[in-house]
Amino acid sequence: MERGASQTHRQATSLLLDKATPWNATAWSTRTVYPTIPPKVVYELTELGHSLTGLLTAIQDWSEEHQDEVLAARRAYDRRAAAEVEPVRPAGDS
Template sequence: MVTSEDSILKRGKLTDPNCPTRLVLDRIGDKWTVLVVTLLSDGPMRFTQLRTGIGGVAPKVLTQTLRALERDGLVIRTVYPEVPPKVTYELTDLGHSLRGPVEAIADWSERNVNRILAARAAVDEG
């Protein structure tokens, strides 16, 4: 059974600047990570497919994001011995486990975007 004290202790760790969990939060809180995970939820994709699907991401930024996701064990990069080389990216089991939280954030964003835009407009006007 989780007590309220346990919850406070867990939150306390997250607020500690030395908590390693912050490294994970940095990764999953990145907008490019969220978009890559969303696209790869449907299955393996090539770099160009990801770039087109995301839209507005520089190739360098997408490359950095994919490398970081691979390093963190969320994405697998597969190189096929073809000429020219074919490379695909897909979610690992750990990456698939992130789909639920990412979908929840995406759903929340879609439900609340108008309220957020209205709040911004109100602050900007006054």
Template sequence: MATTTAAQKRAQEKVAYDAFVAACPSRKLLDRISNKWVTLILAALGSQEVREGCAGGPRSMRYSELSRLLAGVSQKMLTQTLRSLERDGLVTRTVTPTVPVTVTYELTELGLSLHDMMRGLKAWAETHMDDVLANRETYDGRVA
């Protein structure tokens, strides 16, 4: 009887990831990263242009900066979203012992690998919003 190592077992399970299968754990990950706050946080942390008006690389941001930038996000939602991103390994949280304490958030390598897609999704929504609104109006006119 052949035994499999833990690494071999993980490799077999990885091949089996298929989001179209109901029991696949990647569905929960897709659910988490498709959240609007996740999209906006990853887009904000991944680019200097948010703050400085120019293209640049990833940067760290303080909690208060994120809170101001993400209009409409509650303190509770921002905290929960940042914690879930940290738990998934997409964001790191750094606490600096100052008065008051400084807390910054930054994308990890894993978070950076998702950043371009999130920026693209945000840009697509901003670019095509007029088209979507026109299509909704046309559809609602037919259905009513």
């Protein structure tokens, strides 16, 4: 169980901080830059950010429970979208 919680925490942190630029100015995370070569940047969740773990765990649980349905819906959408696309013809072809 602890391993799963740790994995969920890493996934939540990654989700929140991936492409972290918009999050830098929030109370959800901190960004620490170390003056090393190569540069080292560490992003961490604040206490407020950690409070999102329960919500993100619930979303992850829902995703795992409904994965087959979501994938089936995605395949159905892709088939419908492909059927609606008209072939591209080179200019000058009639």
